[in-house]
Amino acid sequence: MLSRRAKYGLKALLALARTGGDEPTRISDLARDEHIPKKFLELILLELKGHGLVASRKGVGGGYILGKPADLITMGEVVRILDGPLAPIACVSQTAYERCPDCPDEQACGVRFVMKQVRDGIADILDNTAITDVIAAGTTKKRRAAGRRS
Amino acid sequence: MLSRRAKYGLKALLALARTGGDEPTRISDLARDEHIPKKFLELILLELKGHGLVASRKGVGGGYILGKPADLITMGEVVRILDGPLAPIACVSQTAYERCPDCPDEQACGVRFVMKQVRDGIADILDNTAITDVIAAGTTKKRRAAGRRS
DNA sequence: CGAGTAGCCTACCAGTTCACTAGGCTATTC
DNA sequence: GAATAGCCTAGTGAACTGGTAGGCTACTCG
Numbered sequence: 001m002l003s004r005r006a007k008y009g010l011k012a013l014l015a016l017a018r019t020g021g022d023e024p025t026r027i028s029d030l031a032r033d034e035h036i037p038k039k040f041l042e043l044i045l046l047e048l049k050g051h052g053l054v055a056s057r058k059g060v061g062g063g064y065i066l067g068k069p070a071d072l073i074t075m076g077e078v079v080r081i082l083d084g085p086l087a088p089i090a091c092v093s094q095t096a097y098e099r100c101p102d103c104p105d106e107q108a109c110g111v112r113f114v115m116k117q118v119r120d121g122i123a124d125i126l127d128n129t130a131i132t133d134v135i136a137a138g139t140t141k142k143r144r145a146a147g148r149r150s
Numbered sequence: 151m152l153s154r155r156a157k158y159g160l161k162a163l164l165a166l167a168r169t170g171g172d173e174p175t176r177i178s179d180l181a182r183d184e185h186i187p188k189k190f191l192e193l194i195l196l197e198l199k200g201h202g203l204v205a206s207r208k209g210v211g212g213g214y215i216l217g218k219p220a221d222l223i224t225m226g227e228v229v230r231i232l233d234g235p236l237a238p239i240a241c242v243s244q245t246a247y248e249r250c251p252d253c254p255d256e257q258a259c260g261v262r263f264v265m266k267q268v269r270d271g272i273a274d275i276l277d278n279t280a281i282t283d284v285i286a287a288g289t290t291k292k293r294r295a296a297g298r299r300s
Numbered sequence: 301c302g303a304g305t306a307g308c309c310t311a312c313c314a315g316t317t318c319a320c321t322a323g324g325c326t327a328t329t330c
Numbered sequence: 331g332a333a334t335a336g337c338c339t340a341g342t343g344a345a346c347t348g349g350t351a352g353g354c355t356a357c358t359c360g
Binding site for chain 4: 177
């Protein structure tokens with residue numbers, strides 16, 4: 001499950017990427033346009049800033065801009081920051097591996113076997129989709145974006 | 151995230167499928183062998199029974215057996231029963247669709263666009279993997295089970 | 301310089317979910 | 331009819347979710 005935190009964070013980043021320039025966007029504008037509770041968004045952006053995905057300027061004329069090129073920000077990165085590991089179960093996570101206490105032989109575990117495939121499938125999509133890809137798909141959305149991935 | 155409920159449920163079903171026959175297995179045996187809290191497993195099996203995935207017999211010599219052929223029980227079905235929809239976000243769910251209140255145009259939503267792919271990826275794996283497939287993969291696990299899916 | 305703006309930071313909170321546990325009831329078998 | 335094994339309802343503590351509140355700090359512009 002994608003939390004609202006992650007959903008809001010993704011929406012905000014997409015919005016920032018769409019406006020493009022180095023003119024910062026205020027939290028309140030972002031919140032209004034994307035229908036996100038302002039104070040909550042504040043927290044989310046702060047966390048994204050901590051990971052360098054966005055940068056901010058204070059005072060009049062301040063706000064947020066992207067912290068690095070939009071094509072270097074992947075959906076996977078954002079989701080991992082805001083929601084933690086992509087893996088449905090810790091014993092198949094690349095970034096937060098932890099073994100199940102109740103598993104005598106990990107290699108023989110059927111649940112793990114299947115969930116590993118699921119994790120790989122999710123990661124394959126999210127780590128290979130940058131926010132630029134999403135925006136591009138959006139602008140050409142009427143004619144079924146084919147061959148989306150590199 | 152896969153809850154423990156779902157994990158335990160899957161493990162129990164796999165165990166029941168492995169023993170195969172029509173000799174029922176007791177909850178307490180299942181719990182001991184699979185390292186699952188007994189009372190918790192009881193609840194889980196009860197729910198699976200409600201959906202016909204397992205059947206039970208009471209009294210001496212009683213216990214649980216599969217409620218239908220193992221090759222007709224998919225991982226997706228089990229996860230949906232115990233954990234709800236596979237979709238990471240409700241607006242892309244097939245079984246529990248719900249529109250986001252904060253989305254003016256669903257077709258244009260970038261988050262939805264990507265999460266739809268994720269949902270489809272997850273469903274493709276889980277709905278096409280029956281518990282027999284998992285067991286088969288386990289017995290041949292040393293030589294890299296290739297071409298797993300139909 | 302100083303007023304206003306806009307982000308920063310800490311704290312708090314209600315509601316829900318998760319992972320169990322308790323304990324009695326009921327059906328079945330021998 | 332006693333033992334067994336599943337059925338069923340309830341409860342519970344801890345963690346997480348999705349916010350809100352409110353003051354502080356940095357920055358800009360006149």
